[in-house]
Amino acid sequence: MSILVGITQRVAVDPATTERRDALDQRWWAFLTVCGLVPLPLPNHPATAMGVIAAVPVAGLILSGGNDLPQFGGDVPERDATERELVSWAERTHRPVVGICRGAQHLAHLRGGSVVPLEGHCVTRHGLRPGGRMVDSYHTYGMQALPPGSDVIAWGEDGSVEAFMLADAKITALMWHPEREAPPHADDIALFRRIFGSEA
Numbered sequence: 393m394s395i396l397v398g399i400t401q402r403v404a405v406d407p408a409t410t411e412r413r414d415a416l417d418q419r420w421w422a423f424l425t426v427c428g429l430v431p432l433p434l435p436n437h438p439a440t441a442m443g444v445i446a447a448v449p450v451a452g453l454i455l456s457g458g459n460d461l462p463q464f465g466g467d468v469p470e471r472d473a474t475e476r477e478l479v480s481w482a483e484r485t486h487r488p489v490v491g492i493c494r495g496a497q498h499l500a501h502l503r504g505g506s507v508v509p510l511e512g513h514c515v516t517r518h519g520l521r522p523g524g525r526m527v528d529s530y531h532t533y534g535m536q537a538l539p540p541g542s543d544v545i546a547w548g549e550d551g552s553v554e555a556f557m558l559a560d561a562k563i564t565a566l567m568w569h570p571e572r573e574a575p576p577h578a579d580d581i582a583l584f585r586r587i588f589g590s591e592a
Contacts, residue, residue, distance in 0.1 A: 455495025
C-alpha cells in the first residue's frame, strides 16, 4: 500500500514576471521513494491545501526548506498561513510532522520556541553529535530556545541544536537537508520510515 505524505513548498518569485510560484527541490522525489513514501506537494493556499488533505489519506506532513521566516525578512505570507493551518490539522488528527531547515524553524516558532541568526552553518557540511555524522547545512538561523517539552536528538559541533522532537505532538525537526545527500543516508531513511510507518 502506498503511504502518502503531504509536503509544503517554498515560494519562488520569477524576477521577469513577478509571478509567485510554488517549488520543490527535485531531489525530494528520489529520497522519499527510497523511504517507501509517495510525496503529495501542497499548494501555498490554505483553503486549497486543506481541501487536498481532506480528500486523500495523507499519513503526515513534511515542512520543506527554503524562504526565511517573517521575523527575518521573509515575505511569503501565503506559505506561513498554509503551514500554520496544516500543522494545526496534524495536531488535531495526531498525524506526524517533520520540519526540514526552515520547516524546523517554523515548528519551533509555532510551538513557543525562539529562532535567532546563526553563523557558520550556510553552504557547508559539519558533524553531528552524538555520532559524528556529516550533514548538509544551509541555514543562517537556528534555535535559541526550544519549545516547551522538546527533546534534543542532535547537536552541531558548535553546540547548536540540529534536531529536536516533541513526542506529544509527533513533531520532528531537522536542520539538515536529507534530500540533498547522495546517496541518501541510511539514518535519514530509517527515521522517515519510522515516523510515517513505511518500515519494511
